[in-house]
Amino acid sequence: MGQPKLFSIIDKAIYDYKMIEPGDKILVGASGGKDSTALIDYFVNRAKRKDANFTFTAIHIETDFEACTMNPYLRKKFEEWNVETLNYFVDVENRVKEGFKMSCYWCSNQRRNELVHFAVKNGYNKLALGHHLDDILETLLMNMLGKGELSTMPPRLNYTKYPLSIIRPLCYADVNSIKEHAKNAGYINTTCTCMYQDNSGRKDARSRLEALTKGDRRAKERMLESLRNINKEYLP
Secondary structure, three states: OOOOHHHHHHHHHHHHHOOOOOOEEEEEEOOOOHHHHHHHHHHHHHOOOOOOOEEEEEEEEEEOOHHHOOOHHHHHHHHHOOOOEEEEEEOOHHHOOOOOOOOHHHHHHHHHHHHHHHHHHOOOOEEEOOOOHHHHHHHHHHHHHHHOOOOOOOOEEEOOOOOOEEEOOOOOOOHHHHHHHHHHHOOOOOOOOOOOOOOHHHHHHHHHHHHHHOOOHHHHHHHHHHOOOOOHHHOO
């Protein structure tokens, strides 16, 4: 029996962007959602291959919001997979500076910054995040329409000031592919439902992406490919 379809999609992304290299020590963000859980599932299975020459550790960022706590079911699932899972607490709300308000954007940035700092401090050279194809394209639309800027979350980002690379192995996987995999695997999906959650910009971009692609994964793939196939002669 072959591997799940999602794993083949991830394999291609990892090959195209050289996301996993011999001797890598990878830290994988585990939010508790279906995306990061599917990613950890992939790493567990890839580590069993004969040519595997890397190590990985999962980490869950706990915050002062109970709504963002990982479901006990997933903790048990990680134990069954023999995945080393670290927990790191971030007091997000008390970091908000005077004159600013707490928001979902602030919280996500604080958690990501802590992941980066933890990875560097503890000798990891890669940080794997669960952003998928839809996330990348939604960010592209948000930046184009909101900032007038052509940018998004790259599949692989090599920091210049840190000996660390951010990798997004789900960059070729659309949300429906992940949902299907999660359903087949029986994952329980945990979503942050705290009182500060406000994803109106993200939700608007999601609806725009749906209107552009009609949910077709190939259309989304072509949008991503266009970012690597820029014809400057026909741009301002």
